[in-house]
Amino acid sequence: MSRRVRTVVLAPALAGLSALVYWGLAGLPRFGDYRGPYGFIINRVATPERHMTNAVTAVVFDYRGFDTLGEEFILFAAVVGTVLLLRARGTKPEGERDWIGSDGVRAFGLLFAGPTLVVGLWLVAFGTVTPGGGFQGGVAVAGGFVLVYAAADYRSFRKIGNEHVLDFAKGTGAGGYVVIGLAALVSGAPFLHNLLGPGQSGTLVSSGSVAFINWSVALEVAAANLLLVLEFLEHYDVPLRGGGK
Amino acid sequence: MIVASLVPLQATALGLAVLASTAVVLTRDPLKQIVVNALYGLVLVLLFVVFAAPDVALSMLVVGSIAYPIVVLIAIARVRSGKRDR
Numbered sequence: 272m273s274r275r276v277r278t279v280v281l282a283p284a285l286a287g288l289s290a291l292v293y294w295g296l297a298g299l300p301r302f303g304d305y306r307g308p309y310g311f312i313i314n315r316v317a318t319p320e321r322h323m324t325n326a327v328t329a330v331v332f333d334y335r336g337f338d339t340l341g342e343e344f345i346l347f348a349a350v351v352g353t354v355l356l357l358r359a360r361g362t363k364p365e366g367e368r369d370w371i372g373s374d375g376v377r378a379f380g381l382l383f384a385g386p387t388l389v390v391g392l393w394l395v396a397f398g399t400v401t402p403g404g405g406f407q408g409g410v411a412v413a414g415g416f417v418l419v420y421a422a423a424d425y426r427s428f429r430k431i432g433n434e435h436v437l438d439f440a441k442g443t444g445a446g447g448y449v450v451i452g453l454a455a456l457v458s459g460a461p462f463l464h465n466l467l468g469p470g471q472s473g474t475l476v477s478s479g480s481v482a483f484i485n486w487s488v489a490l491e492v493a494a495a496n497l498l499l500v501l502e503f504l505e506h507y508d509v510p511l512r513g514g515g516k
Numbered sequence: 517m518i519v520a521s522l523v524p525l526q527a528t529a530l531g532l533a534v535l536a537s538t539a540v541v542l543t544r545d546p547l548k549q550i551v552v553n554a555l556y557g558l559v560l561v562l563l564f565v566v567f568a569a570p571d572v573a574l575s576m577l578v579v580g581s582i583a584y585p586i587v588v589l590i591a592i593a594r595v596r597s598g599k600r601d602r
Contacts, residue, residue, distance in 0.1 A: 302518065303518035327571040328571075402571045404571070406575065406578075407574040407575050407578050410578035410579065410583050411578050411582065414582035414583075414586075417582075417586060500590065503587070503590040503594060504590065
């Protein structure tokens with residue numbers, strides 16, 4: 272297609288799109304105008320009802336706990352699919368793996384691996400009290416482990432990131448959510464009902480069963496992310512030591 | 517709800533987001549683009565903080581600065597190593 276034809280095709284489309292975008296923007300409510308009643312209701316009832324001071328976690332793992340179960344299995348299915356594709360190509364022999372030669376990267380990994388891990392665990396633990404939760408904390412925990420790879424070498428990383436352990440952790444995390452839901456069902460309450468009941472607001476045990484759901488999600492997210500990194504690194508044969516193989 | 521004292525911060529964060537997102541598009545080298553994109557992620561974290569959404573900010577922080585860069589970085593490394601074999 273010549274430049275001229277492309278311009279002729281583009282011009283009316285661009286004009287139409289601009290008009291639509293302008294029309295949409297002109298009809299927007301004013302800045303700061305919030306019309307959804309849901310947020311206001313949740314803000315008012317979440318803490319008195321569920322004793323969780325983080326209303327977002329109350330929505331994600333309690334009011335909309337069933338939706339989150341579905342989301343968790345989207346992540347689970349995506350990672351299982353990726354891992355299946357990557358494992359089909361087999362593994363490389365042990366000796367060929369490289370370590371990271373840059374001192375800057377190693378120093379960074381050494382300094383931040385521990386703190387990242389601790390921040391991740393803290394985000395999970397206090398997810399029901401302050402901002403955070405299983406998803407955010409789980410990714411941060413996985414990030415801390417990846418920094419071990421940056422600080423040391425692939426073999427040290429493999430000791431933590433063993434795929435048998437990670438497969439198990441990922442499955443346990445995903446299944447744990449369902450088990451907590453079923454436990455409520457077995458005891459005669461609706462699926463995912465908060466069996467342990469709300470505790471005292473502002474403490475780690477304020478949320479009852481939600482804390483367990485939170486930790487099982489964290490386990491699944493951390494294991495799934497680490498497994499992805501591991502499966503990609505398994506096929507990683509770029510020489511990092513100054514170019515030569 | 518508009519908090520008057522936050523409006524200048526919010527305007528700054530929005531301006532930074534425009535600049536950073538343009539920078540991502542204008543960076544052509546994928547490796548450099550990962551770094552620029554992670555910085556854009558941090559700008560979005562700032563944006564969510566000043567718009568009083570700390571939970572979203574934390575999600576953006578871990579996805580934008582940990583999960584996404586790692587996956588893209590390793591994917592690029594794999595594609596390049598595959599090319600070298602052939």
